[in-house]
Amino acid sequence: MRRIAILNQKGGVGKTTTVANVAAALAIAGNRVLAMDLDPQAHLTIHLGVDSENGADGAYEVLTKSAGIAESATQVRENLWLLGANIDLVGAESELVSVVGRETILREALEEVADDYDYMLIDCPPSLGLLSLNSLAAVNEIFIPVQPHFLALQGFSKLLQTITLVSKRINPQLKVSGIILCMFDSRVTLSSEVKADIEKFLESAKGTDCPWSDAEIVPVHVRRNIKLAEAPSYGKTIFEYEPKCHGSTDYQQIAQHIATMTNGQDTAEETTQTETNPDIESSTPQDTEPETTCSK
Ligand SMILES: Nc1ncnc2c1ncn2[C@@H]1O[C@H](COP(=O)(O)OP(=O)(O)O)[C@@H](O)[C@H]1O
């Protein structure tokens, strides 16, 4: 099973849209896919047409009540299952605060269903709290959606620092596989500038031991497309709502690309890392948080 988290602590960058439509595309292609909604806002759950207030079990029960994933997930399409979010998930972080091993609950729950799915995709919340940590402990691969606009890379060093710490302390297999440019508009200079900044940064990490040393910008960008913004309110994926639009083409191709990428698992090695400092923000000077560098 490929285990993938879609992570960026910024809201509104395209995480949920990416999980819903990449998961759907992979399922349409015949893969068994488990999508997980770890955002208490339950946007993925709603996007896939499930009522988040129906009282059904979901991620909350798995994290706090030792419920099994197989029993708590709902089949929502052919080949596609959802571990949904409900409003209780808001309280999960504080309920788990004194639980020993709280960062690895999801990872342990996944062991029982490791053979049941070909892909697992997690929609992470817009924070780097315990729900995101559980995601990072449970996956091998991370894709980071970025909306290439002003301040796009603000908070990036904090994000990378968290990934580095998790890879060092909890999950040595963790790798950033790619950056997905969402709501991309090639006519806007800023989009190309942000893309160039990220390219430069990823290039500088090549050959180092940091978790993003093999990361790429996914060559298919998600173009800005109003149909992608409309589909969730009908509880539909883009393939159901408007199969002949840019959004549909882009996500179908991204899913295809992800499917051909090497599984993060087999490149995993235990690495030693030194503290920090990616200067991704050298040309985007909005962030002065502590940073992370890697050694060659
Ligand atoms: N490529 C796109 N073109 C137009 N609107 C988009 C696109 N991707 C996402 N959206 C819309 O932008 C908003 C934020 O996207 P979302 O996936 O919910 O981000 P996140 O999960 O990171 O908060 C949503 O209203 C979504 O429908």
Ligand SMILES: [Mg+2]
């Ligand atoms: Mg979201």
